[in-house]
Amino acid sequence: MDEAMIRRLTPSVLAVLVRRGADFAAAEDAVQDALVEAVRVWPSDQPRDAKGWLVTVAWRKFLDATRADAARHRRENIVEQAPVPGAAPCADDTLRLYFLCAHPSLTQASAVALTLRAVGGLTTRQIAQAYLVPEATMAQRISRAKRTVSGVRFDQPGDVATVLRVLYLVFNEGYSGDIDLAAEAIRLTRQLAAQVDHPEVSGLLALMLLHHARRAARTAPDGSLVPLAEQDRGRWDTELIAEGVEILQAALARDRLGEFQAQAAIAALHADAPTAEETDWVQIVEWYDELARLTGSPVVRLNRAVAVGEADGPRAGLAALADLDAGLPRYTAVAAYLHERDGDLTTAARLYAEAALKAPDLAERDHLTRRAARLNSRPTTRDGDRGAPRPPAP
Known part of the structure; x- marks a missing residue:
């Protein structure tokens, strides 16, 4: 078959x-x-x-x-x-399945697993491999999720925002095992966009395409991370970028701005810059302001501090950072980068080493450790050779 x-x-x-x-x-x-x-x-x-x-x-x-x-x-x-078996299905059947799998009674992990199983058509083994957990563990997770949604009936439209959040979580898992979850998330979001006329669905699809376009350049041959500013832009997928920008422009023209459209606009500005030095950081800060207004997210404000540091100088970035909780994920890495930009190499090296200990995965830990080692091997005076520091994460 x-x-x-x-x-x-x-x-x-x-x-x-x-x-x-x-x-x-x-x-x-x-x-x-x-x-x-x-x-x-x-x-x-x-x-x-x-x-x-x-x-x-x-x-x-x-x-x-x-x-x-x-x-x-x-x-x-x-x-x-029940209707006569074999009767033509309603056009919104699959859409109902999206909403069912993103039911608010499910945890995020369960919603993602159930979406991949039911909407994506993946086997339990494939999902388990993608999440690097035993198949029995994933089977239990999916079984619990199915029991939770059994008997649920939809007499009102589902929550599109919840469905989009689940698909975004799938996309961010990237690639592991024999299943490319980023590609699977794009496939499912395209399917959703064909059924739902909503600018945020288009915004999420555009965001995925723009990020996915840079995938080939994100890692070096040895598997190490390559920050955005250091990536070979000749390896970016220009067709995906063009498609993502076109979808985003159509969504923005509807004047119903949402967080995924704002994130996609930031990604589009990065994609539009021929070189890292030509990035329009002033516009990126403005989009982060919009995104912070829409979400109130401290993580957004953390990323905004990096953009402010690029647009207005590292000390402005450090001032923006000072208003945030130092316990935020990647806060220390951002602080290290901004101190390096400001020429304080001793503080930057110390913070990179601290950030490496908090890194969420091995690749990022190695990346930050190498940065700390590089700075520790260089002069530590503020007016020494600063080189060209790059943002801490791709």
Whole structure:
């Protein structure tokens, strides 16, 4: 069978069963039974309408399981009122599945795992590999999530913001194992954008494309991180950048600014600069001001301090940093960078070393450790050779 086709069809078939009244866990069991049947039948008798065939068989499997279940009487109305199996599904079936998987009763980790399983069509093994956890652990997480959303019915529109947050979390996981989660998040967000006319959906898609365009340049051949300012811009994907900018411009023209559009605007300004030195930092600060207004996020204000340091000088950046909580993630790394820009190499080296101890992953820890070592090997006078320091993270 065509595995790509199965991955594409499975979520929509599952969504049809959920819309018809099957609880999530029972619907997924029925879909899996239908896929087993397809493996047996399709090699010798491929149906012309693969989706319709799967819907019909999966619904029959669900009905059979329901009748055999001890709770048959409780589900009797579902069986009696269900549409005719194989009927054309509603266009918003998959969209309902997005909202179901991003239900507010789920933790972020569970929502991400369930989205990848149900909407993305990934296997439990693939998701476990991507998150570097045992398959049994991921199976338990997904099973709990399915139990949580079983019985949930949608009588109001779902929360688009929650769905977008889940997709953004998937994107930020990047790549691990044999599943490229960044590419998977882009695929799912494209699918969502085709169904939801909302500027923030477009904003998130644009943001993903603009970040993904720089992926090839983010690491050196030895696997070490390459900060944005030091990246080979010739390796950036110009087609993805052009698409991301076009989508962003259309979203911004609707004059309903949201945080993902603002983040995408910042990414677009970086992508537009032919060199790091030509980056329009003044505009980037203005977009960070908008983003801070929209979110109130201290992490946004931390990133803004870096931009202020580039636009108005390192001491202005340090002044902006002084208003923030020193316990913020990457605060110490930002402080180290701004002190290095200001020529205080002794303080910068010490802070880089401290930041390395707090780094969230090995690659970033090694990156910060190398910066500390480089400064410790250089003159520590304020008017010594400063070189060209770069931001602490790509």
